[in-house]
Amino acid sequence: MEAQVKLTKLSSCAGCGAKVGAGTLSRLLGDLPTHADPNLLVGFDRSDDASVYRVSDELALVQTVDFFPPIVDDPFTFGQIAATNALSDVYAMGGEPKLALNLLCVPEKMPQSAVKGILAGGYSKVFEAGAIITGGHSIFDEVPKYGLSVTGFVHPDRFFKNLGAREGDVLFLTKPLGTGILTTAEKAEMLELGEIDRAITIMTTLNRGARDCAVCYRVHACTDVTGFSLMGHMLEMMQGSDVSARVETGAIDFLPRVLEFANMGLLPAGVYRNRAFAEPYVDEENLPLPVRDALFDPQTSGGLLLAVDPKDADAMERDLKASVPSAQRIGTVLAKGDKSIYLI
Amino acid sequence: MNMDIVDARGLLCPEPVVLTQRAIKNGTAALTVLVDAVAARENVTRFAASRGYAVSVSEQNGEFKLELSKK
Numbered sequence: 512m513e514a515q516v517k518l519t520k521l522s523s524c525a526g527c528g529a530k531v532g533a534g535t536l537s538r539l540l541g542d543l544p545t546h547a548d549p550n551l552l553v554g555f556d557r558s559d560d561a562s563v564y565r566v567s568d569e570l571a572l573v574q575t576v577d578f579f580p581p582i583v584d585d586p587f588t589f590g591q592i593a594a595t596n597a598l599s600d601v602y603a604m605g606g607e608p609k610l611a612l613n614l615l616c617v618p619e620k621m622p623q624s625a626v627k628g629i630l631a632g633g634y635s636k637v638f639e640a641g642a643i644i645t646g647g648h649s650i651f652d653e654v655p656k657y658g659l660s661v662t663g664f665v666h667p668d669r670f671f672k673n674l675g676a677r678e679g680d681v682l683f684l685t686k687p688l689g690t691g692i693l694t695t696a697e698k699a700e701m702l703e704l705g706e707i708d709r710a711i712t713i714m715t716t717l718n719r720g721a722r723d724c725a726v727c728y729r730v731h732a733c734t735d736v737t738g739f740s741l742m743g744h745m746l747e748m749m750q751g752s753d754v755s756a757r758v759e760t761g762a763i764d765f766l767p768r769v770l771e772f773a774n775m776g777l778l779p780a781g782v783y784r785n786r787a788f789a790e791p792y793v794d795e796e797n798l799p800l801p802v803r804d805a806l807f808d809p810q811t812s813g814g815l816l817l818a819v820d821p822k823d824a825d826a827m828e829r830d831l832k833a834s835v836p837s838a839q840r841i842g843t844v845l846a847k848g849d850k851s852i853y854l855i
Numbered sequence: 856m857n858m859d860i861v862d863a864r865g866l867l868c869p870e871p872v873v874l875t876q877r878a879i880k881n882g883t884a885a886l887t888v889l890v891d892a893v894a895a896r897e898n899v900t901r902f903a904a905s906r907g908y909a910v911s912v913s914e915q916n917g918e919f920k921l922e923l924s925k926k
Contacts, residue, residue: 776902776903780892783894
């Protein structure tokens with residue numbers, strides 16, 4: 512009989528918390544040469560979620576890749592989370608995923624059943640998304656990693672950018688926050704049996720519902736909230752849009768016990784990386800420290816952050832409530848101020 | 856005089872907090888925790904505060920010495 516594998520014991524930083532910091536990344540990419548191509552609508556000169564390339568006046572290709580080390584112990588669940596997260600970048604552009612390629616790194620000694628489990632989890636979510644896995648590549652590596660490169664389609668005039676938010680826009684978030692903190696508490700064995708389940712449900716919920724809803728309204732900017740945290744991703748959106756945001760922290764939905772664990776210092780290291788990057792641009796008021804910390808929590812497979820025309824906000828809120836795990840109306844976009852984000 | 860020391864250098868979060876929690880379980884009045892990462896320093900500080908300990912931090916060569924004392 513094969514030994515039970517505890518996947519998270521094989522990795523030091525989990526899920527999107529393993530992401531290279533936003534500041535480091537832009538320094539690394541700064542000097543690389545890029546071709547100019549009028550059909551490249553979104554490239555890596557901008558920190559968007561995926562690249563978009565116009566094929567015709569009616570069709571653009573959306574491409575993205577995402578992979579990370581295990582955030583949970585169960586192989587099937589890990590595969591589901593990694594796939595949900597990889598597909599999310601296509602949804603964040605307002606697109607529909609069509610094709611996907613597996614990226615898999617596994618230790619030579621990992622039981623075959625675990626490897627199969629990871630892949631089966633990935634397949635299940637790609638299937639649910641209506642896309643097809645057409646191949647992939649696997650190598651041996653001490654720390655397991657899984658993810659996918661996903662290709663999708665979008666209309667070249669109607670994709671979502673992570674910038675373009677306008678003064679007066681209403682900000683929505685479509686999943687509760689705190690998956691980084693809860694998985695850290697799980698690693699510390701502080702959770703009761705079954706308490707991680709809600710976080711797993713959130714991490715394995717496709718952002719398709721949010722995307723399908725959002726494309727019916729005037730969305731000026733959209734991104735998915737992942738490793739850089741709500742604050743990091745919102746900061747990119749606000750700076751790119753040359754505006755500021757006012758965020759009502761009381762309207763933010765944290766997963767159960769997240770603030771309790773934040774208060775106990777059960778915070779992933781990514782919280783401090785994200786804070787170091789975004790803190791100078793965030794006015795944190797005198798809010799309780801656990802709330803402020805949780806806003807910098809790296810999310811794995813988080814929800815969409817949307818800036819929506821105020822005329823559409825009420826209708827979209829009603830619509831979102833029926834189609835996403837947690838429809839939160841978290842703030843408004845202001846004219847550019849001294850800070851990029853004002854928490855209240 | 857209690858001279859308990861938790862050496863959490865080289866350990867990744869949440870391990871330093873877990874070890875600190877284990878060490879103060881029986882209501883220790885004073886405890887020294889050694890860490891070598893900012894995240895560990897901040898997390899142990901938050902944890903200690905949540906359990907009613909005052910924390911003083913000193914830094915040497917990128918390592919942090921956290922002295923916890925029951926308030």
